[in-house]
Amino acid sequence: MLIVDDSAVARAVMERIIAATDRYVVVASVSTASAALAVLARERVQFVLLDVQMPGVDGLTALPGLIAAGQGANVLVVSGQAAEGAATTVQALALGATDTVFKPASGERLGQFGEILIDKLDRLASVACAGRPAPAVVPLRTAATPVPRAVPAADEYDVMAIGASTGGIHALSALLAQIPATFRLPILITQHLPASFMPYFAAQLAVIGNRPCEVAIDRLRLRPGRIIVAPGDAHMRCVALGDGSAAIRLTHDAAASGCTPSVDPMFASLAEVFGARMLAVVLSGMGRDGAEGARLVRQAGGCVLVQDQASSVIWGMPGAVADGGSADAVLPPDAIGRLAAARRRP
Numbered sequence: 565m566l567i568v569d570d571s572a573v574a575r576a577v578m579e580r581i582i583a584a585t586d587r588y589v590v591v592a593s594v595s596t597a598s599a600a601l602a603v604l605a606r607e608r609v610q611f612v613l614l615d616v617q618m619p620g621v622d623g624l625t626a627l628p629g630l631i632a633a634g635q636g637a638n639v640l641v642v643s644g645q646a647a648e649g650a651a652t653t654v655q656a657l658a659l660g661a662t663d664t665v666f667k668p669a670s671g672e673r674l675g676q677f678g679e680i681l682i683d684k685l686d687r688l689a690s691v692a693c694a695g696r697p698a699p700a701v702v703p704l705r706t707a708a709t710p711v712p713r714a715v716p717a718a719d720e721y722d723v724m725a726i727g728a729s730t731g732g733i734h735a736l737s738a739l740l741a742q743i744p745a746t747f748r749l750p751i752l753i754t755q756h757l758p759a760s761f762m763p764y765f766a767a768q769l770a771v772i773g774n775r776p777c778e779v780a781i782d783r784l785r786l787r788p789g790r791i792i793v794a795p796g797d798a799h800m801r802c803v804a805l806g807d808g809s810a811a812i813r814l815t816h817d818a819a820a821s822g823c824t825p826s827v828d829p830m831f832a833s834l835a836e837v838f839g840a841r842m843l844a845v846v847l848s849g850m851g852r853d854g855a856e857g858a859r860l861v862r863q864a865g866g867c868v869l870v871q872d873q874a875s876s877v878i879w880g881m882p883g884a885v886a887d888g889g890s891a892d893a894v895l896p897p898d899a900i901g902r903l904a905a906a907r908r909r910p
Contacts, residue, residue, distance in 0.1 A: 567593040568600040569615035578613060581678040588685065597626035604633040611685060616643040616652055627659045628877055638662040638688050644669060648760060654768060658733035660877045663758055722841040724749050724904060725834050727827030729756040729849025731877025735897040736847060740773040742901025748788040752800065754827045756849065759796030766793050784812040794825035801833040810837050821853035831857025840865030845900055847871045849881035858890040869893050869900045
């Protein structure tokens with residue numbers, strides 16, 4: 565584990581909390597982002613605990629570089645500015661932080677802080693130990709050439725589904741900003757985020773997307789012009805109803821990707837219900853979640869668009885789809901939004 569915080573007191577407190585568990589080892593504790601990069605150049609760590617306010621380069625500015633240098637390390641932003649729903653929390657998760665932890669002022673609620681910090685570390689560690697592949701940064705490579713195929717206009721779809729992880733919030737913002745209020749398709753989104761953050765995430769998307777957005781609940785019907793986001797603790801699937809409409813079913817079974825929520829079951833179930841009238845989008849994220857679901861979408865005749873490598877924080881998820889030959893187009897998020905919104909009829 566690597567601790568990055570300009571406060572010697574804060575570093576000492578976190579070192580004591582971590583040492584008391586006998587489960588984690590702090591390999592280095594540094595005060596600047598540049599020192600952290602130097603450590604990551606020679607050490608592999610599972611976790612990076614990152615402060616925001618630091619001399620020189622601040623934590624949020626340094627975050628994308630630390631994610632890349634960490635080669636799959638989970639970066640947790642630990643800051644007094646990282647309360648739930650705070651601007652710093654939103655920005656940290658948008659830039660690719662695995663999670664955030666609110667750090668109280670010196671001497672305040674340290675016992676509770678320690679419990680929350682260790683609980684989050686244990687949860688992340690237990691997921692990896694249970695067989696979930698550790699997130700890995702996909703090496704830079706030439707973007708795969710998508711299989712040539714005419715991308716249908718938006719009026720040939722009945723639903724749009726988006727999967728994203730690390731760096732996905734920023735990409736989603738760019739994509740949704742290009743979709744006009746006249747776009748009436750229901751939009752389903754599975755974004756890897758902690759469950760506690762989902763209400764704030766939905767509120768943020770409602771503003772950015774200029775349309776109602778809600779966190780999925782079981783049996784919620786798909787309705788035109790609305791966004792539905794998967795909760796952080798369940799998979800969002802879709803089922804057809806007898807009256808020709810469709811509804812959400814939440815499940816908690818293990819996904820092949822190890823992710824909860826997972827993009828794969830969302831894509832797979834939508835492909836079964838909508839077939840060729842489905843548009844799937846895969847944005848920035850670690851790992852391969854969404855690759856199998858995208859293959860099933862293509863197999864059903866649907867369209868798959870993925871974010872390009874240059875604009876992705878991590879090109880793992882979109883890269884896996886492109887490398888697997890399931891992408892109809894590889895584009896920046898704003899271009900995906902414009903293409904998705906293009907309609908042949910008003």
